[in-house]
Amino acid sequence: MPGQTIIQKIFAAHTSADASVAPGSIIWLDLDVRTARDFGGANVVKNYQAHYGDAPVADKNRTFFTFDLVVPPSTIPYANNQQICRTWARQQGVKVYDVDAGIGSHIVIEEGVAYPGSTLVGTDSHLNILGAIGAFGQGMGDQDIAFAFKTGRTWFEVPPTMKVVVKGTYRYPCTARDLTLAIMGRLGSKGALGRAIEFYGPAIDALDLPGRITLASQVTEMGGIVGFIPPSAEILDYVRERVAARDDPLWWPVVEGVYADPDAEYIETVEVDITDLEPLIACPPSPTKVVPVRQVAGRRIDSVFLGSCTNGRFEDMAAVADVVRGKRIAPWVMATVVPATRQVYEQMLRSGVLETLFDAGFIISNPGCGGCASGHLGMTGEGQVNISTSNRNFPGKQGAGDTYLASPLTAAWSALRGEIAVPQGDPSLAS
Amino acid sequence: MKETKIKGRLWVLTDAEGRLYDDIDTDMIFHNRYLHITDVAQMGQYALDNLKGWQDFAKKAQAGDMVMAGRNFGAGSSRQQAVDCFRALGIGAIVAESFGAIYKRNAINSGLPILTLPGLTEHAHLFHNGDELEVDFATGQVVLNGSQVFQGEPFSQVQMDIYQAGDLFAYGKLLGAAV
Numbered sequence: 033m034p035g036q037t038i039i040q041k042i043f044a045a046h047t048s049a050d051a052s053v054a055p056g057s058i059i060w061l062d063l064d065v066r067t068a069r070d071f072g073g074a075n076v077v078k079n080y081q082a083h084y085g086d087a088p089v090a091d092k093n094r095t096f097f098t099f100d101l102v103v104p105p106s107t108i109p110y111a112n113n114q115q116i117c118r119t120w121a122r123q124q125g126v127k128v129y130d131v132d133a134g135i136g137s138h139i140v141i142e143e144g145v146a147y148p149g150s151t152l153v154g155t156d157s158h159l160n161i162l163g164a165i166g167a168f169g170q171g172m173g174d175q176d177i178a179f180a181f182k183t184g185r186t187w188f189e190v191p192p193t194m195k196v197v198v199k200g201t202y203r204y205p206c207t208a209r210d211l212t213l214a215i216m217g218r219l220g221s222k223g224a225l226g227r228a229i230e231f232y233g234p235a236i237d238a239l240d241l242p243g244r245i246t247l248a249s250q251v252t253e254m255g256g257i258v259g260f261i262p263p264s265a266e267i268l269d270y271v272r273e274r275v276a277a278r279d280d281p282l283w284w285p286v287v288e289g290v291y292a293d294p295d296a297e298y299i300e301t302v303e304v305d306i307t308d309l310e311p312l313i314a315c316p317p318s319p320t321k322v323v324p325v326r327q328v329a330g331r332r333i334d335s336v337f338l339g340s341c342t343n344g345r346f347e348d349m350a351a352v353a354d355v356v357r358g359k360r361i362a363p364w365v366m367a368t369v370v371p372a373t374r375q376v377y378e379q380m381l382r383s384g385v386l387e388t389l390f391d392a393g394f395i396i397s398n399p400g401c402g403g404c405a406s407g408h409l410g411m412t413g414e415g416q417v418n419i420s421t422s423n424r425n426f427p428g429k430q431g432a433g434d435t436y437l438a439s440p441l442t443a444a445w446s447a448l449r450g451e452i453a454v455p456q457g458d459p460s461l462a463s
Numbered sequence: 464m465k466e467t468k469i470k471g472r473l474w475v476l477t478d479a480e481g482r483l484y485d486d487i488d489t490d491m492i493f494h495n496r497y498l499h500i501t502d503v504a505q506m507g508q509y510a511l512d513n514l515k516g517w518q519d520f521a522k523k524a525q526a527g528d529m530v531m532a533g534r535n536f537g538a539g540s541s542r543q544q545a546v547d548c549f550r551a552l553g554i555g556a557i558v559a560e561s562f563g564a565i566y567k568r569n570a571i572n573s574g575l576p577i578l579t580l581p582g583l584t585e586h587a588h589l590f591h592n593g594d595e596l597e598v599d600f601a602t603g604q605v606v607l608n609g610s611q612v613f614q615g616e617p618f619s620q621v622q623m624d625i626y627q628a629g630d631l632f633a634y635g636k637l638l639g640a641a642v
Contacts, residue, residue, distance in 0.1 A: 058621050071498050075543060078501055083632040109499035157541040157565055173543035173569035179631050187621055191564075221486050222535050226564050255535055257564050318486065406495050426488045426539065428513050429495075 035293025037193035055192035065152040072155030074113035075174035090184035098136025134373030134399035144274035149290040160258040164244035192299035198233030200307035205455035208243030209439035213312035217322030224256030242345035253319040263289040314437035340404035340422035344372030346379040355444035356392035362450025483587040488539035507551030526553030537566025572631035580615035
């Protein structure tokens with residue numbers, strides 16, 4: 033029997049002992065955690081009640097709501113939907129991370145709910161972000177999640193795994209986002225369709241947690257099921273600390289990384305050489321329409337957005353603060369900042385990053401998905417050009433305008449210039 | 464047993480240049496401005512209303528019609544509404560070269576027949592709006608206007624089981640204690 037890939041190992045530990053985890057097999061997968069957010073959440077409740085009445089969920093300690101999309105709600109229907117979730121959660125004894133908390137996929141990492149080797153599903157298509165810590169996360173529809181709430185498991189077809197090997201390293205002003213864009217440009221929107229990915233190489237090993245989150249969050253846009261970054265010692269330490277800090281009487285996992293066998297079988301190996309990496313940007317209307325920033329530099333912009341589950345961490349905001357400190361963004365630019373979580377917001381507040389961004393002219397919002405999903409903030413109008421650190425630029429996603437996707441540094445330099453600009457090595461030179 | 468071979472009038476989702484659309488994402492199928500809607504019956508009217516050239520699809524489509532698209536149909540978000548809007552319109556089946564992974568699950572779980580037809584893009588010019596398309600879920604065969612035959616992927620066992628049961632919930636109940 034050949035060795036196993038990461039997803040095969042995780043699945044084998046979460047299904048019956050006699051089940052095959054060969055690619056293409058359909059297994060019943062045990063889910064360590066089940067979540068729903070405010071989009072989809074009300075439908076999950078509705079489906080649950082229609083099919084299971086008042087019956088309790090499989091395990092209330094492993095079931096959560098994470099409100100992150102329209103927070104606080106901007107319309108009555110969204111307010112109603114959130115209240116449907118809250119009321120039902122109270123009846124069930126299920127915890128709600130409410131409208132103040134931030135993006136659910138980040139909350140489950142910060143709160144030590146997800147850990148390497150764990151399985152977690154929810155109604156967020158970017159839940160595979162958990163590949164950043166070597167966990168299996170998966171977005172699903174509201175029927176799927178209602179079923180998972182009740183049974184604690186779901187059927188899943190074991191995907192084949194492809195290996196993406198990154199050659200070379202990069203340095204400032206290139207970032208994890210530019211590395212990610214390089215991989216996306218190479219794989220395209222269907223390059224990982226229906227597959228799991230494992231990422232390897234010195235640049236991958238060197239990524240910190242925010243960088244790993246950036247890369248893992250874009251696997252959805254490569255068509256992939258999930259992309260695993262083998263956890264480093266630093267990641268394992270972080271997760272152990274987060275698990276130990278849990279304030280709920282949950283279950284206590286042993287936190288160990290799950291790694292592929294040396295003789296694991298891969299459907300394909302793709303090499304991406306980043307030796308000469310330069311800042312990259314994804315042009316509308318596709319996250320995989322990637323070109324060097326210099327090719328579109330000079331295009332006038334109307335809007336800048338910093339945030340989302342892809343680049344909404346404190347480190348992303350601090351990198352922008354280093355560029356804009358003591359300067360003002362172009363007067364015609366609407367520049368908005370949405371921290372990923374309340375914890376990120378607090379770090380920004382107490383470190384002075386928030387004040388620096390405020391002084392430069394940024395609008396700073398409460399945490400959540402606003403500005404990426406058309407949630408609580410920031411749409412573009414027809415003819416407007418937007419440069420964003422979020423993950424999708426599909427037509428209509430952030431409004432009627434054109435959206436470019438780039439790193440926080442490219443966004444920062446562009447905000448100051450009022451046009452798409454290539455970031456340089458010395459942040460103090462930005463103007 | 465439900466019918467596993469169905470026939471209907473075809474809609475071929477093509478762009479302004481007449482090419483089969485690839486990468487139709489869930490915001491094009493069911494835009495996020497309607498996500499507060501929880502009543503399936505209300506969803507049909509918004510199907511494809513953010514896809515250029517197809518904004519009036521819901522008005523033109525009739526129950527039993529078939530839909531055809533290119534690669535990676537249903538990319539993007541996990542929203543169930545992007546499947547349910549077609550169920551609300553009574554669409555018979557969706558045939559595409561490939562589907563987004565989450566979309567595929569959502570369609571299977573809600574009992575909406577979807578069929579993968581590898582190589583479809585090469586033959587796209589043969590299909591036109593208003594053609595008659597017959598799809599056999601058990602064999603994967605797709606028959607155009609009663610004559611030309613294309614070989615798609617038959618339903619997987621779990622897909623057929625859920626389709627026959629009705630949806631994931633009914634399937635789960637059939638499995639009972641096994642789940």
